[in-house]
Amino acid sequence: MVAVQLLMAALAATAAQAQTFRRTAACPKLGCVFPPDQVNFIAGQTFDIRVEVQAPINGSQAYNGGKVDPNFKLEIGGKGSKLMDVTKFFGLKDPKPETYNFTWYEDLFAEEAKMPSAVNVISKSYRNVQLHKPGRYKVRLTFNGGETQEATWEVNPIPKCAKAKNLLFFVGDGMATSMISAARLLAHKTVNGKYQTHMAFDSAQGYGSQMTHSLDSFITDSANSASALFTGHKMTVNGLNAYTDSTGKPYNNAKVETIFEMFRRTTGGQVGAVSSAYIADATPAAVCAHTSQRSQYHTVIEQYLSGVTMNHSWTPWGGIDVLFGGGAENFIASPANGNVDQFDRWAEHGYQVGFNKTQLEAFTNEDRALAIFTRGNVSTWLDRHIYTDTLKYALQADGTQGAYDQPGLKDMTLKAIDILSTRAKARRTGWALMSEAALIDKNMHVGDVDRALGDLLELDDTVRAVLEHLKEIGELEETLVIVTADHGHGFDVFGSADTKYLKEQKEDRKKRNAVGVYERSGLSAYVVPQDVSPTTHEIFENPQGHFPITWDPRYTIAHGYAAVSDRREDYEVSKEHERIPSALSQDKTQGYFFNPNDSPEGFAMTGNLDPNSGQGVHSLVDVPIYAWSAGHELFRGVMGNVDIAFRVAEALGLGHTSNVTKPYKP
Amino acid sequence: MVAVQLLMAALAATAAQAQTFRRTAACPKLGCVFPPDQVNFIAGQTFDIRVEVQAPINGSQAYNGGKVDPNFKLEIGGKGSKLMDVTKFFGLKDPKPETYNFTWYEDLFAEEAKMPSAVNVISKSYRNVQLHKPGRYKVRLTFNGGETQEATWEVNPIPKCAKAKNLLFFVGDGMATSMISAARLLAHKTVNGKYQTHMAFDSAQGYGSQMTHSLDSFITDSANSASALFTGHKMTVNGLNAYTDSTGKPYNNAKVETIFEMFRRTTGGQVGAVSSAYIADATPAAVCAHTSQRSQYHTVIEQYLSGVTMNHSWTPWGGIDVLFGGGAENFIASPANGNVDQFDRWAEHGYQVGFNKTQLEAFTNEDRALAIFTRGNVSTWLDRHIYTDTLKYALQADGTQGAYDQPGLKDMTLKAIDILSTRAKARRTGWALMSEAALIDKNMHVGDVDRALGDLLELDDTVRAVLEHLKEIGELEETLVIVTADHGHGFDVFGSADTKYLKEQKEDRKKRNAVGVYERSGLSAYVVPQDVSPTTHEIFENPQGHFPITWDPRYTIAHGYAAVSDRREDYEVSKEHERIPSALSQDKTQGYFFNPNDSPEGFAMTGNLDPNSGQGVHSLVDVPIYAWSAGHELFRGVMGNVDIAFRVAEALGLGHTSNVTKPYKP
Incomplete structure (x- = not known):
């Protein structure tokens, strides 16, 4: 007891430092x-x-x-x-x-x-x-x-032998278990409570959960948590594979090598990154970039190609082999990047460069490839497949506006595997690919659950396709496939909403009567293409994958968020564009209020966030991890996000007792 | 494609039945x-x-x-x-x-x-x-x-041999992963993002997650989901081990035998139930009661003792061996239960009967025991240990008001194990115990996160103590210990709140500025007794277990709920009593508004539920399952709630090719 009391006195003294600043x-x-x-x-x-x-x-x-x-x-x-x-x-x-x-x-x-x-x-x-x-x-x-x-x-100890030759590391950005439960409800049919088809995730051979908090805060951002997943080191919010120091400078900080960099350096293997976000965004950037400020987009692009060259010596890199995603604005010559056209620059370094799905598919598998499909993020699955009128707002890399042949995560990931695998075989190495479903997070931020779940289902569909493809090309057994998230958002489904009834009511409180809970939640009214014949028990499959056919049934999911800005809610899919729940007041010092143009027939809700937050934020919840094939057994039970990097290193045999550098052939 | 199109036409016709009614x-x-x-x-x-x-x-x-x-x-x-x-x-x-x-x-x-x-x-x-x-x-x-x-x-197939002799089935009612993450944050210290101590849950040898939806609705209640966990059959909302028919009558429905009933019938083993709720509540009732209406409390009490005797023949029962919890009001003679004093009746059947912790501890381990500690629910861990002034409202079984020696879940569960184990040894059988941390759910309903997390930590502490105790008495190796939830609540932590700042602001929107997100969440300010010596790395343990010492630091967890009624929020622990967030309007047809006496210094928030809901509701999220010791490997990966009953049956060897009935000796 004495020890405990003394300790409490010591803690009382340090508790004053446990501040939000x-x-x-x-x-x-x-x-x-x-x-x-x-x-x-x-x-x-x-x-x-x-x-x-x-x-x-x-x-x-x-x-x-x-x-x-x-x-x-x-x-x-x-x-x-x-x-x-x-x-x-x-x-x-x-x-x-x-x-x-x-x-x-x-x-x-x-x-x-x-x-x-x-x-x-x-x-x-x-x-x-x-x-x-x-x-x-x-x-x-x-x-x-x-x-x-x-x-x-x-x-950490060095295992006797590696379990895997290749790595496919999927990140569902912001993907909490509650969203997976919701996505399953929308896309898979139940008969008397029993699902007739399953998420690809549900077939995982290794299953666990991981804690996402960061070095400096119990709520992480995506730079920090991706760095933890890829280096085994928790960082400060906004930091990419670097311990944020007190200088405020972006490139002075103490760096840590990532598993992708180690894989390249110690095996000479092929490395790729794919994302549905702009490709300088935090999660893909964490594959090999080093800066305390994730917003240094132009440097991130440069580091994909050249590694760390500013200020200080670092390990050899040689350039990423495959880079697919959005964000052409960070490649185009501008005063902000020293007027360098990165597309030209990458082409000079021998990269195939493409800007749409047709060009992506036409890439040879022998050469390195850069494909940047949009300005900003790639369009969501829902916009590309259901509400395609919204594509009139889409911007190609060259700034042309309007619908065009954008690829999805599955297209990008399968092509990335083919290039990496072909090149790896030619060089007798393995390959490591990071593939991010980024728009789950971006749409949860704005409370656009339909777009978030569409992209979550696209990730699941990609995993299903990839497992089949790896089997077909004979590489499944030697490849570790994992899916996890970098953090969650506080979200859940709690009932159903009768949207017809809601719309017909005039008052906000009457509109809320549309919500049915418990037995009045009923069964999912989202129509799915998979169904079971009542006589033969044959399962009908949708050739396009496991996605609901309808996103606007009369009875939708009633759902809510833990962290909210002021907004309206009508429990309906937003068909015209992504939701923008909150709008900045004309007197900006007043912060955000509900956006009168978002869910205009919904009821108003006041938020619980700082009024200067116009959208939701990340949350504390532990997120799931799924693993298949080589080394999957390492990913069972409750773990920290940093443990994932160490277990990947164990599976791939990245640890060495000397400074190993294998030559890399571009 | 033809098949899919035809199917869609068929689905369009049936979709009209997917209603909230x-x-x-x-x-x-x-x-x-x-x-x-x-x-x-x-x-x-x-x-x-x-x-x-x-x-x-x-x-x-x-x-x-x-x-x-x-x-x-x-x-x-x-x-x-x-x-x-x-x-x-x-x-x-x-x-x-x-x-x-x-x-x-x-x-x-x-x-x-x-x-x-x-x-x-x-x-x-x-x-x-x-x-x-x-x-x-x-x-x-x-x-x-x-x-x-x-x-x-x-x-289902019958396994060749049983893996476990005894079963300890913990239910954390309403316990979602987000709450476990929050409880860990409050009760366990991190150094640079690394937890220095761990939840007992985190040590599970088997880890998975399970889908909780019911037969008739994707949002379950606790009767329905406990029935699924204990029978392997999904039921209708409010149904206890019986398929709700259209008669509206409580005892006419088609019943299904539970794993506890099968264990008793086929092995003659000892069976017990423990809960921090009133003991006629749905989760403990689901051990052996059968009715489509969970509100039939007096019948539930009778069924614990006598099994199903009304209307129809059923399997032999012989009475539960241990029953500990709250809810004396359902035992006392009243016109509603035919003026039967159940305490007298159980005593006549040879049960030891007790009403407080002293009497619980004085029970002999040789005889069956009934202990009912309170009217209504047992007091929460927070009320029993931190805000003990609230115990002045506590009601003993005989109606006496004021503080007295109430046991917690750990006391009840350890004593239940001792009685069951002693009696089982004397009879050469095994034992099966259900232990429920019920007040996690009850406090999440009213948004009293502190009381919910206190009881979640008490469940974790109970699991830790039980694993140690089973080892001490030499029964760990032959006992399957599992912890799961029956459903979740939409909840998450998204930052910290400076309660000092919040209180000093006058306007609601200014109060919300107190919320810090991302790096401004900072580290947990809840002081925990466990700490690590910076020199020796020795870990200090709190002899009372892993609970925070302070529940009212200046910087608390900023948190929110997916389903909310109108309420105020101050992000502070409620010290005087459990929270009552919403109050019924004087004109009752107007429904619930925020309760002006709850968090009076907080800011007002409007809800997203039907205004006739005065509190939060259950949610869709998949919930975790943890398993230890005999048969733990059966509980890995993603499963349905019904699969848990089948895997328990597999572990205990409950399946038989004939109608086996072993005599039970009271």
């Missing part, structure tokens, strides 16, 4: 070590080390009049060994210290009063190092005349 | 068969069969002027065999037909206009039958001059 993430004391305490590494994973000694000038943590002490040292040692200076341990020159300052707010009152706290900093960075021997390491920063900040790092 | 569940045609098409059975599971032939007098399905045709027949046959009359197949006398009528509304317009549709019915019930041979059976009802309604039933 933070001086610097992973710096509980005034000395910071990146990577911080309790991180794991793949043996031979490349990373940078950075230390900061901070001296707040004012505020609750003011120290020494803001004067930083330049006499600090960083030591490291393996378990049972003596600590030695980090430069000696890694054989590095002692880097020059940097000094600078930054400001932050301690809480909302300070922010409203415009009373920042200022902090002086001295720092050093040690670049491009690796730890090879599995086991524990102790790291100690000694600063401010004897104070210490310690970190324990652990290098 | 239903004539009778599982009766797509005018002839109904219970159990319906596509159900599975454990070999030797006892059940009733019921057929109805309906003739609507008016409405969209009007038939033959409402005249029922008494010439119908029901046939059954195994796969490949000829169909024979059901009476001959089972060796039964032909039962007398019943005739009656009922009314229903086709939709909300009809209900508001008070225009019911009336239906005449003729029916027959075939009671107390079993199917022993594994495989498929075809069932055919021929009615209305040659029309047919067919059903395929399947009897």
Whole structure:
């Protein structure tokens, strides 16, 4: 009991730091070590080390009049060994210290009063190092005349042999279990409560769930969580494979190598990324980009091609082999990217370049390929297949507006596999592909559940097609296929809504009577093409896959969100365009109110978010992970998001006891 | 394509029946068969069969002027065999037909206009039958001059040997994954994003998820879903182990034997039920009660003791061995229960009877025991441990008001195990216990997330204690321990809230500025007793288990619900009493508005539910299942709730090729 009481006193003292504003993430004391305490590494994973000694000038943590002490040292040692200076341990020159300052707010009152706290900093960075021997390491920063900040790092054991040659890593961005339950309800028919067909997800051989919170916050963004999935290191919100430091600069931070980079470096294998978002968006960017600011889109595009070349040395890269998605605006020459036309530049590097489905399908499988289908995001499945009139708003890469032959996630992923697999065979290597269903997330943000579920079903359809295709080309047995999400959104279905009744009512509260719960939820009224013959039990399949035929039945799903801005709700699919639930007030300081043009026949709801949020936000819920084939048994039970990177590394055999670099042939 | 098009035409015709109002569940045609098409059975599971032939007098399905045709027949046959009359197949006398009528509304317009549709019915019930041979059976009802309604039933294979001797089946009522993520955040500390301690759930050897929808609705209630978990048969909302027919009567329906009843009948084993709710509530009642109306509390109490004795023959029971929970009001003599004092009655049957924790602990482990600790539900963990002033409202079984020694779920469950295990050893049998954390659900209904999470953590703490205890008494290896939920609630955490800032603002929209999302969510500010020494990495444990010490930090979890009634939100724990978010308007026809006394300093939010709903409702989300020890490997991956009953039956070896009845010794 004594220990507990003492501890509580200690916790009471530190609890004041558990604020929604933070001086610097992973710096509980005034000395910071990146990577911080309790991180794991793949043996031979490349990373940078950075230390900061901070001296707040004012505020609750003011120290020494803001004067930083330049006499600090960083030591490291393996378990049972003596600590030695980090430069000696890694054989590095002692880097020059940097000094600078930054400001932050301690809480909302300070922010409203415009009373920042200022902090002086001295720092050093040690670049491009690796730890090879599995086991524990102790790291100690000694600063401010004897104070210490310690970190324990652990290098994971190296498995005797690899289980998989290839990796297909699907990310359903923002995909929580509640959305999968809803998608199943819409697209699969039940008879007396028993589903007659199943999601491809439901067939997973390995099934688990993972915790998505980040280093600095229990709610992650997609950069941070994709970095955790791909490096095994939790990052700060908005950080891509780099520990955000206090400089505010995008390229100064301590980087960590991703499993895709390690796969390329240690095996010379083929690497690709596919997304239905603009391709500089956080999840695909996390395959190989390094910056604390995910918004550095032009650099992300450059890093796909050339790797990290700015500021500091990094591991060899050689260019991504396949890159398919949206976001032509980040490739076009503009003052913001130094007037470089990236399409030309990639073509000069030997890439096939395409802009629509026809060109995608015409690509040879022998050469590297870049295909950017749209400005902004690729159109959603629902827009491409059901409400195709909305395609009149679609923008091709060259800015032409109107409907054209856009591919979907399945088209992109299957073609990516064919190119990677063909090239890998020619080079006697494996391949690793990341494929992201990005628009689940983007549509959950705006409460457009129909578009989100359409894209979720497209992901499921893609997984089904990919498993079949890999079997056909004889590569299923040597390929690890996983599907997971980077985070969820608070969402659920709780009943049905009689949209006919809702529309006919004049008052908001009367409209809400349209909602039926429990037995009045009834059965799904979404018509699906799969049905079972009552006599032969033969199952009818839709050649287009498992999607509902109707998205506007009279009885729709009544559903809601945990985090909401002010909005209207009519429980109907938005046929004309993606939903825009909230609109900024003319007096912008008033924030967002409901958009009178969204669900105009619905009832108004007030939100629970900061009124400056015009859409929903990510949530805490653990998300599912599904795995098939080589190494699937590693993905069972409850795990952290970082564990996924380590288990992928285990399956692919990425750990090494020395600095392995295999030549890569473009 | 032709097949699909034809099918779509057929579906368009049936889609009109997919309404929020239903004539009778599982009766797509005018002839109904219970159990319906596509159900599975454990070999030797006892059940009733019921057929109805309906003739609507008016409405969209009007038939033959409402005249029922008494010439119908029901046939059954195994796969490949000829169909024979059901009476001959089972060796039964032909039962007398019943005739009656009922009314229903086709939709909300009809209900508001008070225009019911009336239906005449003729029916027959075939009671107390079993199917022993594994495989498929075809069932055919021929009615209305040659029309047919067919059903395929399947009897599951019988495993060669049982994997488990004992069963401990935990139900976290209403527990969705999002709540487990939130509970972990509150009760377990992270260092740089890595949890230092873990939920007991997280250690599960088997992990999966299950679909909770019911026979008649995609949103289940707790009676229906507990029946699915315990019988392998999905039921209609409010039904307890009985297929709800169209009579509206509570005891006429076709019953199905539960795994607990089968365990008792086929092994003579010990059976117990524990709940933090009133013990006649749906989940514990589903252990052995049979009625289409879960609200038949007095009958449920009687069925715990005597089994099914009303109206129809049923399998032998002999009384539950252990029954611990709340709800003394259903035991006390009153006109509603025929003035029977059930406490006296159970004592006469040899039960030890107790009313508080002291008496619970004083029970001998040799004799059967009934302990009813409260009127209504047992107090929540939060009220019993943190806000103990609220116990002044607690009511003992005899009606005395004020704080007293109430046990928690852990106390009840451990004592139940000791009694069951001791008695089982003396009789050379196994034991089966259902233990329900009921107040997770009850508090999620009213948006009292703190009380819900306190009780979720108590369930986790109970699981941890039980696994240790079973190991200590040498029974862990032969016991299957599972934890699952019967359904979820739409809920999630999406950020943090600065409650100090919120309180100081005057306007609702300003109050909402208190919410911080993404990096402004920060780290959990709930202080937990577990912490890790930064030098020795020793973990401090709280002898009271893994619960947060503070429930009212300045920065709380910002959270929301998918289904909400009008309410106020202040993101703070309610210290005086359970939350009552909505209040019925004085003009009751206006429904519920926000309760001005709940979260009075919070901001107002309008709901998305029918205004006659004063609280939240259940949701669609798939819920997790965790399993340990004997047979845990059966509970991996995605499954239906009914599969759980079948896998438990497989683990315990409940299937038999003949009508096995082992004598039970009280």
